[in-house]
Amino acid sequence: MIMGRKKFDAALHLQLWQKAVDVQMHFNDIGWRIRALGLTVLTFTFGAIGVVYSNSETLLILGRDATPAFLVPIVGFMLWVAFWFTDAGWYHKLLVGSVKDAMRLEKLLNANGVNARLGKTIGEESPIRFYKPRSWNAWKSRGPRKAWMRAGKPVEMHSKVKLHAFYGGIALLLLATSALLLLAPPPADEETAPAHIENKISFEMKTLHSDAPAEQKP
Numbered sequence: 001m002i003m004g005r006k007k008f009d010a011a012l013h014l015q016l017w018q019k020a021v022d023v024q025m026h027f028n029d030i031g032w033r034i035r036a037l038g039l040t041v042l043t044f045t046f047g048a049i050g051v052v053y054s055n056s057e058t059l060l061i062l063g064r065d066a067t068p069a070f071l072v073p074i075v076g077f078m079l080w081v082a083f084w085f086t087d088a089g090w091y092h093k094l095l096v097g098s099v100k101d102a103m104r105l106e107k108l109l110n111a112n113g114v115n116a117r118l119g120k121t122i123g124e125e126s127p128i129r130f131y132k133p134r135s136w137n138a139w140k141s142r143g144p145r146k147a148w149m150r151a152g153k154p155v156e157m158h159s160k161v162k163l164h165a166f167y168g169g170i171a172l173l174l175l176a177t178s179a180l181l182l183l184a185p186p187p188a189d190e191e192t193a194p195a196h197i198e199n200k201i202s203f204e205m206k207t208l209h210s211d212a213p214a215e216q217k218p
């Protein structure tokens with residue numbers, strides 16, 4: 001005897017889909033907490049660069065004086081790479097897994113009469129789109145009525161690429177800052193104040209008393 005197909009349990013699948021969306025929100029919140037903490041460390045890194053640059057003695061590197069402040073952005077770069085690994089290589093992958101499972105459940109719900117389009121709509125609106133211009137002949141054949149920026153095939157920038165661009169751009173900034181500090185001249189030493197400071201008021205009072213006539217004794 002061939003068993004008949006079980007009836008689709010829409011309520012159960014809807015609960016599973018809602019749970020998958022909650023897991024997405026959880027991993028997405030962790031990702032933004034990591035980025036916020038990374039930006040806080042980045043702020044302290046640039047603050048420490050100014051302090052070390054102003055208050056440290058110079059080092060002799062490759063036959064020239066250099067400020068040790070160039071080491072600070074290198075430390076910041078290493079910390080930034082650690083944040084990148086934790087975010088992109090760890091929690092973002094878990095986020096992608098939860099998104100894929102939610103999309104699978106969403107397709108089942110839509111196939112059985114439950115209109116669930118949250119994941120599909122987010123996926124359509126999430127990427128940043130850049131438009132390639134067509135060739136000159138193609139643009140000329142379409143006429144001036146079409147905007148040339150929308151004449152070409154769009155290039156989409158998805159969340160993974162945006163994440164790497166965020167971390168990669170700031171990593172390059174830290175390395176460039178370190179290179180500039182290494183090549184920049186160290187801060188000049190402040191001139192010391194003169195050891196003897198003349199007290200003008202005492203000098204004038206002394207002169208005044210010396211010019212006065214001596215009192216006559218009785």
